[in-house]
Amino acid sequence: MAVQWFPGHMTAAKKKAAETLKRVDVVIEVLDARLPEASCNPMIRALREFRQRPSLKVLNKADLADAAITRQWLDFYNRQENVLAAALSCKSGDPIKNAAAIPKLCRRLAPHRNTPDKPLRMMIMGIPNVGKSTLMNALLKRRVAMVGDEPAVTKSQQTLDLGQNMTLTDTPGLMWPKIEIESDGYMLAASHAIGVNAMEPEEVASFLATLLLERYAPLLAARYRLPTAALATMDAAALLEAIGERRGCRGKGGWLDREKAALVLLTDYRSGALGRISLESPESRELVLRQQEI
Numbered sequence: 001m002a003v004q005w006f007p008g009h010m011t012a013a014k015k016k017a018a019e020t021l022k023r024v025d026v027v028i029e030v031l032d033a034r035l036p037e038a039s040c041n042p043m044i045r046a047l048r049e050f051r052q053r054p055s056l057k058v059l060n061k062a063d064l065a066d067a068a069i070t071r072q073w074l075d076f077y078n079r080q081e082n083v084l085a086a087a088l089s090c091k092s093g094d095p096i097k098n099a100a101a102i103p104k105l106c107r108r109l110a111p112h113r114n115t116p117d118k119p120l121r122m123m124i125m126g127i128p129n130v131g132k133s134t135l136m137n138a139l140l141k142r143r144v145a146m147v148g149d150e151p152a153v154t155k156s157q158q159t160l161d162l163g164q165n166m167t168l169t170d171t172p173g174l175m176w177p178k179i180e181i182e183s184d185g186y187m188l189a190a191s192h193a194i195g196v197n198a199m200e201p202e203e204v205a206s207f208l209a210t211l212l213l214e215r216y217a218p219l220l221a222a223r224y225r226l227p228t229a230a231l232a233t234m235d236a237a238a239l240l241e242a243i244g245e246r247r248g249c250r251g252k253g254g255w256l257d258r259e260k261a262a263l264v265l266l267t268d269y270r271s272g273a274l275g276r277i278s279l280e281s282p283e284s285r286e287l288v289l290r291q292q293e294i
Contacts, residue, residue: 013172014043016157020169021051023121025110028102030126030135032191033059033087034066035279036073038184039193043176044125054082054109058102060131063089066278076282084109090134099138103166119165128173129193136160136170181292183207187279192270202240205262208269209236211279219275223268240265 021027027048032039036059048055057077062070070087077085084105088098106122107113113120124132137143140160159169175194179185186207189199212220217231220239224246234242243249244261251257268274280288 013157013174014047017044017123017125017171017174018047020123020157020171021047021053024051024053024123024169025113025121026106026123027053027055028058028106028122028124028135029055030058030060030124030130030132032127032130032193033062033070033073034064034277035184035187035191036077037285038181038187038280039127039130039191041125041127041174041176044174048125055084056102056105056109057083057085058135059085059087060090060135062087063091064272064276066276069278069281072282082109090131090138099135102135102139103162103164106166114165116165119167121167121169122162123169123171125171126173127175127188127193129191130173132173133170136168139168181288183288190266190269190279201266202259202262205240205265206236208265208279209239212269212274212277213239216275216277219277223274 027044029040029044029048036057059065059070059073065087074085074087077083086101086105088101090099103120103122106120110120112118124136126132139162157169157171159167162168179188185194185199186204188194189204190208213231213234213236217228220226221228221231224243226242226246230242231239240258240261241256243264244256244258247261247264249257249260249264269277
């Protein structure tokens with residue numbers, strides 16, 4: 001099942017981004033550290049490669065991701081030509097200090113741009129709700145871009161002077177028209193990168209539950225006080241039912257409200273209450289791509 005979520009303003013945003021790329025030296029592509037490739041827009045890659053622009057891959061929300069898997073992703077990206085990668089969190093610790101390395105890495109990708117006549121021109125791109133505006137605010141050390149825990153908050157492009165012979169352009173979150181890989185759609189929906197009307201919460205939560213049972217059962221046991229032995233025999237439906245029982249997700253007639261249980265799981269994952277979780281690794285991504293080819 002291909003997922004389609006492409007609000008009208010994104011068509012104009014894509015056209016504007018293509019025009020601006022002519023005057024940009026480095027593309028800062030912000031990814032969700034929990035699902036780097038699923039949150040990597042192929043349309044952005046195509047636009048960047050057409051203009052032959054280097055890329056700094058910023059794996060944001062690293063505080064929510066599995067640290068060991070994030071290291072694997074950094075190795076994966078740093079082996080690519082004209083690409084550097086860094087992991088950070090713009091919402092934990094000291095956001096300004098965390099973001100301070102970004103301009104230095106961009107200078108490594110475009111060392112010829114470092115004078116008043118030739119300032120380093122950077123452009124932040126990425127899908128909705130990966131933290132582009134939060135990163136921009138941290139880099140500028142002041143709030144200039146709206147932020148929010150929902151997709152498509154930024155609607156227009158803006159360019160600002162970063163000082164030290166650098167400029168920074170913020171862009172709206174940009175999706176691609178059709179998400180062909182089904183698991184990508186589920187991961188994006190689980191991580192709140194696409195609108196709530198794109199997929200049913202219970203369906204998304206069932207996908208997430210299956211993945212968590214397979215890879216992060218101890219975190220489920222700790223969060224919902226469920227016996228590890230019981231989790232070993234559960235499927236997604238049974239897990240959602242158990243979560244609903246634990247959290248009192250009942251309708252007026254006393255029936256178990258599975259949608260409420262689904263939202264409990266999704267909220268706990270998105271907020272980090274479940275613990276540090278990565279939905280994909282370089283190895284699992286390779287397997288998905290092989291299956292897609294077949």
